Amino acid sequence: MISMIQRVSQARVVVGGEVVGEIGAGLLVLVCAERGDSEVQADKLLAKLLKLRIFSDDAGKMNRSVQDCGGGLLIVSQFTLAADVSGGNRPSFTRAAAPDEGRRLYDYFVAQARATHPQVATGQFAADMQVHLVNDGPVTIPLQVS
Structure with a gap:
């Protein structure tokens, strides 16, 4: 699974x-x-992002996880993260899971997140979404597990 993690003050x-x-x-x-x-892969990704120490501690160092600071998770499906542009200028998405499988794994990931973290919100799978965020830092980290 591929993800892009952004530390936000709101989203x-x-x-x-x-x-x-x-x-x-x-x-x-x-x-x-x-x-x-x-x-x-979904379980590995969730475990990693919940423990990822990218929030500041009292000394101002990135040393706290989202769990440590009680922050929320906003989980949004985005198949375009699997884009391959090596063959030209039009992206190919053949690396992305088929829609039914993508939805199943997304739903599983969200359910596991809700079972282990108190504050989880989501987008809407396969919808045309507008994502509004205030990136805190900015801190943006690509995260991929296999």
Whole structure:
């Protein structure tokens, strides 16, 4: 699975003019299931992002996780993270999981996140979403597990 993690002071997802998910301080997690991914990769990705020490401690050093600071998670599906542009200027998305499998793994990832973290909001799978965020830092980290 591929993800892009952004430390935010606030973030929200809008679909059709309505807010479908929002958080205050925490992590915006853009996530994509790739072909061949399973629950194993989803579990590894979730474990890594929950423990990722990218929030400041009292000394101002990146030493706290989203769990340590009680931040929220806003999880948004984004198949375009699997884009391959090596063959030209038009991206290919053949590395992304098929839509049904992508949805299944996304739903699994969200369910596992909700089972282990108190504040989880989401976007809407396969929807045309507008993601609004205030990137805190800015801190943006690509994260991929296999």
